[in-house]
Amino acid sequence: MNYHVIAQFHEKTRYYWNYSKDSLVDDLLIPLIQKDVRIAKKSGVETIFNFGAISYFTVLATKKRLSLKGARIPNELKDRSFIQEHNITSQIINEVKVLTKYSNKSILQYALMEPLDQIFVVMKFGDEVLDLVYKSVIKPLGEEFGYKVLRVDEIQDSGFINQQTLENISKSKIVIADLTMESPNCYYEAGFAHALGKEIVFCIKKDGKVHFDLSSNRFIEWRSDSDYREKLTERLKAIREKQSD
Known part of the structure; x- marks a missing residue:
């Protein structure tokens, strides 16, 4: 599976696409939970990105990789029907449960x-x-x-x-x-x-x-x-x- 994230950052929307599940967790979800400040590349230039400033996010999954087709962002990530069809945010939340004997919430829900x-x-x-x-x-x-x-x-x-x-x-x-x-x-x-x-x-x-x-x-x-x-x-x-x- 290929994983994609749409994240609201202040008044801007950021898009991440074609992640493996391990990369999704290590590069996006864990920094989000821990409100990390990390180095990210924007237009080939290294910049500082504050994951703690993300207000909400949506996780999608597809069998096929998304392609740019001449655009800066895959068109599918701006298609509402596509987002609804491939939205697995709830599933990801459930998979990142934190010790269910203590809670029925995930650590992501607590972090937000x-x-x-x-x-x-x-x-x-x-x-x-x-x-x-x-x-x-x-x-x-x-x-x-x-x-x-x-x-x-x-x-x-x-x-x-x-x-x-x-x-x-x-x-x-x-x-x-x-x-x-x-x-x-x-x-x-x-x-x-x-x-x-x-x-x-x-x-x-x-x-x-x-x-x-x-x-x-x-x-x-x-x-x-x-x-x-x-x-x-x-x-x-x-x-x-x-x-x-």
Whole structure:
């Protein structure tokens, strides 16, 4: 099969045609999910392309390769009836499912959610020390910076808690992941946020154990509430400055 994509980029439409399935995933879908900035060629000239600026896309599949026939873009990709006949966007969405035991949405659907001025906090709850840190430091500090701050135990909506967690990670501009208690769920949720290209602030109590290969990530190591507040304040200031550039 040959795969083709029609993508809306700001006020312009971009067309990609005659991709293999592997190339479709590696060169288009994964950069879209991760909101990558990549080098692309336009009229033979290398330019920077921001996949995060794509607002929607359509995926088509054909047995035969499309040809230009003297045009800059295959005429079929501008033919509404052809697009309707060969549209496999839903099928692709279903094939890129992310752990169905956690969710019935695909990672593509999560990646396309519009982020809010929200911080989602990934941490083990029910622990006296971490609950106190969340209520006295993380939540009020995030609100001081103008964000809505949410932890999974504060979600009021009905439904599956794991799906609500993923949706709130997707809708948040920042994810704070405190891995102090070595919770497997917290590592999974932090990994999901990383896959979406979220701004993640990793935290851990001093002398806590970090699993997996996270040594390259910058952690806030905290000893006390005041230490946590001071270091998190500096990190949020840095993020705000970066996002305002």
